[in-house]
Amino acid sequence: MYESPPHLGQDPAVPDCEQQPQFPAVPPRAHWRYKPRRAWWRSKAVRAGAVITLLALCALVILAIVRDETGTHGFLVGLGLAVLPVPLLTAAFRWLDRVEPGPWRNLIFAFAWGAFAAALVAIIANSFATRWIATATADPTSADTLGATVIAPVVEESAKAAAVLLIFLFRRRDFTGIVDGVVVAGFTATGFAFTENILYLGNAFGEDQVAGASGLASVTAATFFVRVVMSPFAHPLFTVCTGIGFGIAALAPPRWGRVRRVALPLLGLAFAMGVHALWNGSAAFGPYSFYAVYALFMVPAFALLTWLVVWTRQRELRTISAELPAYAAAGWLAATEPLALSSMRARSLARDAAGRTPGGRAAARAVAEYEAFATSLAFLRHRAHRGTVGPDFAAREQELLHHLWQRRDVARPALEYAARATGRVRVLPPWPPHPAPYRDYTAYNPYRQQ
Structure with a gap:
């Protein structure tokens, strides 16, 4: 009934549908998809527990650091303002993934990694690098500028790319193309921006408390406008470049060789670092350069990437129609x-x-x-x-x-x-059609262990 796996370029034969088809290769107690038996220490529960524990520890540490820098009131204000763009961004990336939605567990992991693990690595590494440069050059101002334009893009994009890499390696069946790379990278960057916004908005609120400023003239309002209103997509835009590199690598046929498949994600990561450095540099060298980069580069790049993802989604629908x-x-x-x-x-x-x-x-x-x-x-x-x-x-x-x-x-x-x-077939039959046998699928799972 079933033949061996097809080779490159070979049209895989489709088995005929019988009156009561048999599925001899399907394990009787398999879950969502076929998975071979593994050792207990590689079980899903053990690995999930280790990942949850790691992310929980990272969350406790990074939130404690942010609260220590902003104060309790600043932390609460920053948290309340930073959470506002999160539902919009996550909903947008989930919308892009509507054709073949990836599992929520992958997206939750990506968001948590960006918000806690990547943010923790970034705040520690950036602080250490900036202090080292300030000590070596005896010029704190230039150390801050160099840290923002050179160190921060490398550290932050590498930390965020780790989440994409982990899902690419350990959830390979869920990572099949460019859209998957964009969605995973977008969720990771959204989580990272969430924690970073808490820090920036909390510090801005602290400055306003000291200066007695309030309302639209406050530092908090200006920071909120720049980071949440004008550029909520900045971090996702950077990291999506890395996700596209991994997505192309996922589509690459075996004849491309390992070198090309490894080079593609690295090229995407390098491009993400470059765009991030350009963005940070524009903010460091004056307000006019910031607006120029925003208008001439960031907005067109965002529009181009949006078009690319939508076009890719339409291509996925054409794949369904063809296969x-x-x-x-x-x-x-x-x-x-x-x-x-x-x-x-x-x-x-x-x-x-x-x-x-x-x-x-x-x-x-x-x-x-x-x-x-x-x-x-x-x-x-x-x-x-x-x-x-x-x-x-x-x-x-x-x-x-x-x-x-x-x-x-x-x-x-x-x-x-x-x-x-929808007009894809001309004649419209009455609805509902003839009664079909109904089965309660609420608790139905043919591969659930009984």
Whole structure:
């Protein structure tokens, strides 16, 4: 029924859909995806516990340092103001990842790493380097300028890039392209900017308390305007360059060789450091240079990167449209399903339509899971065309097909309706369609340990 993994350039054969298909390569107690058995010390629980403990310790230390520098009142004011752009930035990056959303655990890790681990490394390394330069040159002013334009970009971008590297190495199946790199890097940088803003806004509030200033003329208001209103995307923009480098490396075929795949993330990191240094330098050499760099470089760069990510997302939808018809021809999908699954509007409409059936939220969740598994199946086949899949290709394909098979009775009518309602198929049938067998998917997981 299933063949060996395809080689580079070879079109992977799609197994025919039988009346009651068997999935012999799928472990009976596997979870979301197939994973081989591992030693206990490499288990998910042990590694998750170690990571959570490390990040918790970093959080305690960095927050204690920031509170010590800003004072308790400054810390609370800075915290309240710094949290304002976080929901907007995280929602924007999550929106970019709508086609094949990555697991929340990866994004939470990235945000926590940026906010706590990377910020702790940066504040310690930057302080040490600036003091060393001031001692060596006996010129504290030039030491601050040199630290901001040379030391800080290298230290901070390297610390943030560590989160992208860790997810790239240890969550490789969730890191498949440019969009994944941009989203992970964006969450990491958003977390870093959050902690940094607490420090800057808290110190500004302390200065206002000493000077007795308040209102729009205060240092706090000016700092808030520059860091939160004008440039909330500054740190994400820097680190996204690193994420793009890792994303291109994830797409690179084996023929590129290890040197190229290693050079791409390093090139992205170097570009991130350069852009960061340009931004810090503009702030250090006067207000006019700051506005010039902001208008002539930062805004166009932000627009260009936004266009690149949106274009990449559209290319992902075209990949779904190109790869899934092979499974429709083999009988796994209905003919209209690739049309619906390659449209974000149709996918949303299918979930809403399923939610209006007697199944309610459980049916809508089943359709959402069906869409996610079908998307993963399309990208898996696309990577097989590029020769970047591993030896467990058949097992992973079987598992995804098994998930689709379990949910098809609920998802298929909804997707067919959505394809017709959005004009991707001309004739619109009445809704709801003929009653389909309903199953409570709220607690359903075919791979959960019983």
